[in-house]
Amino acid sequence: MHSLRLKLILGFLLVLAAVIAGFDVFVYTAQRHALMHALDGRLFAATQAAARYLEIESGQPVFDPARENSARPPLPRVFRIMDEKGNILGQSPGPISFSWPTAKAGDPNPRRTTIRPDRGVNWRISTWTERLETDAGNSAKARPEGEASIGIVVQCAESLAFSAKELRELSSLLALVSLAAILIAGGGSYMLAGKALRPIRRVTAALETVSETNLDQRLDPSSFDVELHPLITRLNAALDRLEKGFQRERQFTADASHELRTPLAALLSAIEVLLRRPRPEAELIEAHRDNEKTARSMQAVVEGLLLLARMDAGKAAPARESVAPAALVEDVFSSIGIETAAKSVRLVQIIDPAFRVQADPAQLRLALLNLIDNAVRYNRPGGHVSVEAGRTGGDAVIEIRDTGIGIPRENQPRVFERFYRVDPSRAEATGGCGLGLSIVRKIIEGHGGRVSVSSGPEGSVFTIVLPDA
Amino acid sequence: MRILVVEDNRSLLKTLKKGLVEESFAVDTAEDGEEGLYLAGINDYDIVILDLLLPKIDGWTVLREMRAKGLSTHVLILTARDAPEDKVRGLDGGADDYLTKPFRFEELLARVRALIRRKYQAKNPRLAVADLEIDTSSHRVLRGGREIPLQPKEYALLEYLAHRAGEIVPRAAIWEHLYDWQDDTTSNIIDVYISRLRRKIDRPGLRPLFQTIRGEGYLMRGD
Missing domain, CATH: 1.10.287 (Helix Hairpins)
Structure with a gap:
């Protein structure tokens, strides 16, 4: 359905949904990043703390579970401590569901890895390498390499279950809030779209009052936006x-x-x-x-x-033939000869017999007949009718000139209207059906041409202009 | 009865004149509004039959001018315009009847007769003066149940006098209602027709219905 209101609402909601989704993605990513950052910080601290679980006994690091127990972090966190050769010095008790990534002493610190086992939760692992003094004190202490020291590797892992749960909760919250926002915005935009479209309904209502019987009514622009x-x-x-x-x-x-x-x-x-x-x-x-x-x-x-x-109805499309106006005019002259003789009107044509135009011969003859017949009908006794033709620019021009009663200027534009009569009182006397000139105009316009009249007290000139098609 | 027909179609005008004259009416004709208005002003017509689309002055204007001059002649509009609004405009403009073209001549005649009855305040199309009966639609005249054949002008004179029974009708008025302006008769012709009616209607032994009031005119009375 092509509903403007529906389109407005859908368009608006689409934009809104894109903005909300972008916002959601941003919040989610930022939160995930923050959670990982905090986790990594905790793990880093835990690896350093785990190094303190070692004691140096006779130059060898020894794991002291007591220290580990006292400092055990409350989080689901596991660790292991290895020497340079990869021997486990100590580790948190209990089974683990993942395999530790390999690590060597001397790796750049700290190294972080996420382990995604096939089953169970994901783990984040921080690996820390360090050198311990082996000569003094009973507590392991970092010191520069090359002294009496040994390298150790501490790996700490924390389950991602907690942060995954937090992210899941955040997602549901975001989804809920976004949905509510879209619903509210949808309702709001429905009302706003209705309000925006109200003028259209008002125009419609105003137009409904205009019908065939009171077409003179107009809409008042000042009552609209x-x-x-x-x-x-x-x-x-x-x-x-x-x-x-x-x-x-x-x-x-x-x-x-x-x-x-x-x-x-x-x-x-x-x-x-x-x-x-x-x-x-x-x-x-x-x-x-x-x-x-x-x-x-x-x-x-x-x-x-x-x-x-x-x-x-367009059912009389003119044929296009090469026609000699001189011959047509001669033909018309002979067919109205009796009438003209009765009125003693002289017929003259000044047309080159070789002059030709592109036109429908029957239609052009009818147009000429109507014009020449009028020129005789409205002529004065003893007057004359002359027909000239020639070319102006690319157009063929035929002029029918009479010495008749002329047409008042104000009536000239209307003479081509159907049933229009300049002087209704003469309709009966002069005969004619009142359609002749409208037929002429229709025929000439059908040829893509124009017909016009100019008239004065000395008579009228009807001019046909036919384009050279 | 005398009628003015204002119509610009010559052939229709000719027909109307011929048909009405054959029905014993005196008929004047005008081909445009100006002539029609002029004739309506100078003659006492019983009815004016008026076209609307007329040269020079249209029918509505002729009607308005006639009423403005105080002419109470009954006007029947006869036009090709058949839209209800045209009829309303015509009747509200002071016309007494409205008939659209094409029409039946019979219907036009019946409407003309009805307007004449209205003018002389006769409801009954059969006029009665004593034992004389005049059927205005068939133009049959009976006295004491016996039919009296009359010439058209004789009938026209009788009907006019019967409509005005009980009044003294001047000879000039009779003449004006029986002849159109082109007739070259004089009002003396009325005396000739009165004597013919007397011969046919006031036969010996019957009560005379026609009286001559010297110097004034004629009186037809039945009581």
Whole structure:
């Protein structure tokens, strides 16, 4: 599960556990070291003490158990004393569970060894070599070599059982304390993580109140922590875009339904009124003509909508062919010739027949048809429409210029919107389904190009820019 | 009864005019809000059929302006806008009825008739003056159980006078409710239709229902 809270807690506990483990290892090692150090000190003292258990009798060291008994250390400690040749001069009574390491007189002092027998406890052994005077006194006494002296080796061993037990106890204590610390820290971090994540829940709760019906609501950044302000700003910006999208969608749906329902209502009521009583044939024919016109206008809207829907769904990817705009424009001119003649609008094209662009011929023809048709439709009687094409930089540019009524500046950016009409009162008079320019824009943008308009009182210029792909 | 239709779709406007005229209504038409508001202000219409999305001035504004001028004409909104909020806005803006496109012409007629009853405070779609019965939905007229066939204008005149039975109705008012502004008749035509109604309804031996009040107008009474 991808839980932020869980990740926070786990991350925190992981760091904490590493710190505690390091601390534990440090304490354990230091304690072990201290214990060994103390042990070695005791053993060193014991070896020196053990040398005093010897008496020199007629130049020979002799072990005196009485001395040993009086000074016996209370610890589980054993010893042995040997002469230079390795003969045992004396040793502590009782069996031992390990074998003494070999040692010679004259070894550097002191020598420490840990014996780990296969069975039983470990032992720490300290070996001490010394020379004893053999001439005077009845007590062994160290003196420099070369005098009347003999070398002895004293080995003292102490079981590590005690310090091992102490270390074991320390480990359990450390483990217990560490576990308790981690548990407490775990609980604490659970609460802290919850607190840290509370703003996220607040943002969620605030967003829940915003729905399709009240998309105009925004989150107030001042009611959130400063760290969340960028998030709130972005969320508000996303809501802005969403709201605009919904508005456009609603407007489009309302427009589309209006554009379809109005002619549909006209058609249905015309038929209904017609059927209410018998009619002479002439009246029927006229009604049929009217109805056909109405149905054709509906057809234009429906086909425009279907084309736009197909292009919106990306199902009309343009083909890339070498197309001559001159030929396309000529074709469009001939197909709208009757209308233009009726309005006495002159059509002119100034395009090099050899000029070619990379485009989908059918789509580019439709775009040109819509633009030229508009240019004629909104022209003044006796005006003209001219189409030019050429290359600017690497781009192909096609311009459709008319001598029409022009488009007010404030309406120019909106003419490419679906169902947008500059002057709704002329919609009926000029015809058109209100989708022509949106289809043009969709087609040109599908080619990776741009279409723009500039307009003044002397007429409008629509400019198509196609990149040379 | 005289109706103003404000609608920017010419083909629908043409159909509405034709259908309503065939139902004996006098119909004026306007293709934009400005013209509609102007006509509503200068003529005494029984009903205004108003589209909402209109050129120049939209339907809501036309309605608001009409009410602001104190016009009490019944307004039926006929629009493609079918959202509940549009209906609320229309009715709360002073409309009397709301019908969405596409619609059945029959239903539009029934709503128009209902609004006319409301205007003349008649609950019963069958008007009665003495033993004369007028079925306003089928336009059938009976006197003493015998059906009287009438021409559309004759019927329109009869229905108007019957709605205002007991009142002296000036000739100009009758003319205004029977003819649209494009008609080039004069109010003298009313006298012609009154005499035709008298011939068909006030037959010899029956009690006369129509009276001429000299210099004032006509009175229809059953008591």
